[in-house]
Amino acid sequence: MQRILDPAQIEAFAQRSIPRIRLPDPANLFSRRAARLRTLAENHAVADYLRLMAIVSDAQQAAVGALIAQPPRPGGAAPSIDPLITLARRHGMPLLQAAGWARDVRWRAVFTELCDAVNARADTPDGVRAICTRIRDWPSALLEEQADLLLAARTHGVHGDAAPFIMAALQVYWVFMVASLPMDLLGDLGADRDQAAHADLSGVCPTCGTLPVASVVRANHGYRYLHCPLCATEWHLVRIKCSHCLTTEGIRYHLVEGGSEAVRAESCDHCHTYRKILYQEKDAAVEPVADDLGSLALDLLMAEEGFRRACGNPLLWQPSGV
Ligand SMILES: [Zn+2]
Ligand SMILES: [Zn+2]
Numbered sequence: 001m002q003r004i005l006d007p008a009q010i011e012a013f014a015q016r017s018i019p020r021i022r023l024p025d026p027a028n029l030f031s032r033r034a035a036r037l038r039t040l041a042e043n044h045a046v047a048d049y050l051r052l053m054a055i056v057s058d059a060q061q062a063a064v065g066a067l068i069a070q071p072p073r074p075g076g077a078a079p080s081i082d083p084l085i086t087l088a089r090r091h092g093m094p095l096l097q098a099a100g101w102a103r104d105v106r107w108r109a110v111f112t113e114l115c116d117a118v119n120a121r122a123d124t125p126d127g128v129r130a131i132c133t134r135i136r137d138w139p140s141a142l143l144e145e146q147a148d149l150l151l152a153a154r155t156h157g158v159h160g161d162a163a164p165f166i167m168a169a170l171q172v173y174w175v176f177m178v179a180s181l182p183m184d185l186l187g188d189l190g191a192d193r194d195q196a197a198h199a200d201l202s203g204v205c206p207t208c209g210t211l212p213v214a215s216v217v218r219a220n221h222g223y224r225y226l227h228c229p230l231c232a233t234e235w236h237l238v239r240i241k242c243s244h245c246l247t248t249e250g251i252r253y254h255l256v257e258g259g260s261e262a263v264r265a266e267s268c269d270h271c272h273t274y275r276k277i278l279y280q281e282k283d284a285a286v287e288p289v290a291d292d293l294g295s296l297a298l299d300l301l302m303a304e305e306g307f308r309r310a311c312g313n314p315l316l317w318q319p320s321g322v
Pocket of ligand 1: 131205206207209210228229231
């Protein structure tokens, strides 16, 4: 039987319309993350690390603001006319595919800025200061090689102590590129479309092709979005579905006893992986990268239960299988 909606119902539906993609707001993405990391650091077993990453996030906020404020580079190709984007658009691929992207030198300038900002803080631990002083002067070939490995999710050959700082610079660069995309390309991504009109997107970020770090159930409508740890794009995925292999069978939820109600692990009996799922209605301030980092006790529980993480955290580099 055909269903006919009256105008009032159509209007009500339009108001409920949910975008299938949520793009990051570069004006406060990293400052919100910094604030969340500081909140999570209170009475936390790894408080010093969370506070260090809050310092890095503050520096990222300043760096992305400075990049956006820069005038377009003379003679430099705008992202809209980059041949890779044109190709990706034609084939329905991520527009700013992280692996293999021809990064320009600005990301390395951001890396230097981040190292300097961490060094300039009086509360930076001496060991971290020594790392930042050493890696800030790495030759560009080494930095580019490390970035290639990290963006391709490789582990062999990665310098673990430098990795969080390199990823932090790459995050700034990708968020800046997303913020620079022209409106017609954002329309291609589906930022202005109702998710209900589309099938679920795949398990990788539609903007840059990176695996999601965690998912968030938004409080105002209860829809679940996966969060990209690189460019911070969020994309819709129905609930009670594995974000790794996309099955809807054998999905279970795990909590640390006495831990936050706002963070659970969603596990899959089919592929034996898990990802954290955050509930904004339980805590309005949840932030995927920060809360994933701040819930390491849940990772220990899941390892005991025989599940492996479906992805890493950009601010905590760890070899595979650890
Ligand atoms: Zn992305
Ligand atoms: Zn699965």
